[in-house]
Amino acid sequence: MTDLTVNEPPMTPTNLYSVTDARELPAVDPAEVIFEIRDCAVDYGNHRAVADVTLDIRAQEITAIIGPSGCGKSTFLRCLNRMNDFIGSAKVSGTIQYRSEDLYGSRVDAAEVRRRIGMVFQRPNPFPKSIFDNVAYGPRINKYHGNVGELVEEALTRAALWDEVKDKLKKSAFALSGGQQQRLCIARALAVAPDVILMDEPCSSLDPIATSRIEDLMVELKRQYTIVIVTHNMQQAARVSDRTAFFTTDVDDAGNRTGRLVEFDATQTIFTSPSDPRTEGYITGRFG
């Protein structure tokens, strides 16, 4: 008898799954690096708000950014979809490659960047329009040629909101609860077929039940999207994220405060055996 492995394909992660399971596999390699960030810094005028950020963000993971207030978490997050372009004094340096392309390259269309890399904010910010029109807004301005009704239903379903709103799509978005409004904003972001979703403290204005629904939704969404979340809630980072970046603020002799990345690792490692004493101090509540 010959060796049974002869002529077998090599054992790659994909063929470790059965055919049935394979249909559930993500479309992209989960190890794929979506953002390669090297020495990223942001200055507002002559204030260096954040510096020395070097990390990779991987496909279909939730990457959490934690750290004390003012350490540059939101500033850094805004670098990832060029939202800092709207702040006149902001200057981004270093390199951010998005799917191997320089995100700040001269030929890159920043509007297209923001379509592919959507953002959900701290406070739900629905438009003063109906539930339907909030979700349909992006596809319409992008001149979507397909069936907008179907697209709206799909986005609301993915955002775990469809069942709650399907009978009142024409009602104002403001008639929804805060948690529902936030899921509507997530549906609005999903409706333009993004690749990445950035979330800047998406639960900070929500009660624990609404927070828990958004956390469940994030875990569900990462099957298809890459998610980066800024949170001041360490339990939330520990619950939902795969990797965590801990930032803190350095103060120089002149009193200038600059946020820096201290440590970036698997969330489990950050919360159980961090390598930097500043991370340990923060997660155990000794400072920050």
Ligand code: ADP
């Ligand atoms: P965090 O999200 O960690 O609380 P931020 O990114 O909001 O931190 O802020 C980091 C630093 O950048 C702070 O010193 C803040 O005052 C400053 N900053 C943030 N946004 C602006 C802005 N639009 N213009 C000038 N300075 C800003």
